[in-house]
Amino acid sequence: MNWGILILLIAIILFGVLAFKGISALILAPLVTCFVLIFAPIFAGEDIAILNGLKEQFMPAAADYVSSYFLMFFMGALFGAVYQFTGAAKSIAKWLAGMCHGKFVAPIIMCITGLLTYGGISGFVVFFVIYPIALQMFRSANLTRRLIPAAISAGCWTWSMYGPGSPSIQNVIPIESLGTTPTAALVPSVIATxxxxxxxxxxxxxxxxxxxxxxxxxxxxxxKMQLSPEELQEDDPNEVLPNPIVALVPIVVILVLFNIVGLPVETAVFIGVALATILFFTRIEGGINGWIKVFNKGAADSGVSILNTAIVVGFGGVVQNTKGFTDLVNSLQNLDMNPLIFVMITVAVCAGACGSASGGMGVAFNALKDVYAALGANFEYVHRIGAIAAGTLDTLPHQGAQITLLGICKCTHKEAYFDIAITQIAVPFITCFIFIALASTGMM
Structure with missing residues (x-):
């Protein structure tokens, strides 16, 4: 038995159980990191240096993630705040919902959230915007609330996250790490998506x-949890919202600037924020002072969001320096598997360890990019399979985003997690194998 690998497995389980209990990632990540720093060196015959590990491995990994991706989180959060408080996101959602006429309600919610996140709006913002709309649609169709969490999060964390051209961080990390493009391996990526x-x-x-x-x-x-009287109230049918076609314009502009013009994602989203502010300026009461409050809310949200992710990346930074992690990678390499399957497994495991798709992808690419190259894997394929695989085991029960969403939707893991697991673990894994099969033909 390899005790180093066992320690890492126990650490991941510990991470999941404690997160399930509601402990903040800001507390949990350093705590589980200390567990790894104490026990991993013992079985590797090394000295225990907890403080050095925290200072020299944990903090640099977390700080590097913030340094690399803060601007992206910041601009995405500002864009999301603008769309939330001006009613632009709600306008698009209601417009699309009206097209289904009470049919395919759960899939339509998935389509709405996917469109909004594909357009650059943060998934955490989408949760709060879409939940009341989903509640109204599910009530009208008399569908169980158990499906709401899966319907919302499936749109946020699957095809809109790893589809070609998406401005999501999972599609941006490979660009910076591998030197690829947003539409890497376009044809097989489109088919798989x-x-x-x-x-x-x-x-x-x-x-x-x-x-x-x-x-x-x-x-x-x-x-277990029933709805409050406020949640049972019908939406105001006379509520005035922006024109949905106008609301789509900044989203389209972002996608065009990012994918066709080739601007960095941060620049593209900044232009989208500026355009949305101009288009919807009169939607915020108080003029400039009102807009300052909107931007302050977006800025605050970006800080919380990136810190929660960066702190688990710090945990991953420690994990990748353990002998157990090295042994795990070596054992996988010795299986003589398809290089893309190796990429899929290593990225998925790292995402599961971190409870974060972007965090796991960052750890895997930082630690294993040279290994992927040595195996002869085409980096365009690595880009896409990494983005898809990152959205698999990150959705284990300890993922912070799922815990947050279940709380918003007033559902428990027992009531709603099965459908989350099917749509966001099983389906992405199947998608990985579809992409690998297409890539094996040389399709680009």
Whole structure:
């Protein structure tokens, strides 16, 4: 038995269990890191140097992540705040929801969240914007609330995250690490992304009908947490929102500037923020002072978001320097597997260890980029398979985003996690194998 690998496995389980209990990542990551720093050296026959490990491995990894991606988080959070407080995101969501006429409700929610996040709006912002809309649509269709968390998060963290041209951080990290482009391996990426979308769409619709046949409806006393009177109120039908077509303009501009013009994602989103501010300026009461409050909220959200991610990247920075991690990588290399399968497994494991797609991808690429090159893997394929694989084991129960969303939706893991796991672990893994099969033909 390799005790080093066992210690890492225990650390990941410990991370998941304590996160499940609601402990903040800001406390949890250093705590579990100390566990690794204490026990991993013992079984490797090395000296214990906890403080040195925290200062020389944990903090540099976390700080490097902040240094590399703060501007992206910052601009994305500002864009999200503008769309949230001006009603632009809600306008797009209601417009799309109106097209389904009460049919395919769960898949339509997935489509709405996917469109918003593909357009550069932070997933955490989308949670709060879409939940009330999802609640209204599920009530009208008399569908169980158990599917709401999966419907919302499937749009945020799957095809919109790893699709070609997406401004998501998972699509940006490979650009900076590997020197690829946003649309790397375009043709197989499009096919795999469409396949992912279709699988999730079909699953959500199947589950909605299955729940209804088994007697699970919107008003479900079996759910542990019931809705408040405020949540049971109908949306104001007379609420005035921006024109949805106008609301789509800044999103389209961001995608064009990022993918066609070739501007850095931070610059593209900045222009989108400026354009949205001009288009929706009168939507915020108080003029300049009102807008200052909107931007302050976005800036504050960006700080919390990147710090929670960076701190788990610090944990990953310690893990990648342990003998157990080296032994795990070596054992995988010795299996003589397809290089892209090796990329898939290592990125997925790192994402699971960090409870973060971007954090796990950052750790894997920093530690193993040279190994990927030595195995002869085409970096365009590595880019896409890494982006897809990062969205698999990051969705283990300890992922902070899922815990947050379940709290918003008033559902427990027992009630809603199965559909989250299918749409955001099983489907992305299937998507990985679809992409690998296409890549094996040399398709670009």
């Amino acid at each position: 469409v396949a992912s979308f279709v699988m999730i769409f079909v699953w959500l619709e199947y589950r909605a009908r299955s729940f209804t046949k088994r007697g699970y409806f919107f008003d479900d006393p079996r759910l």
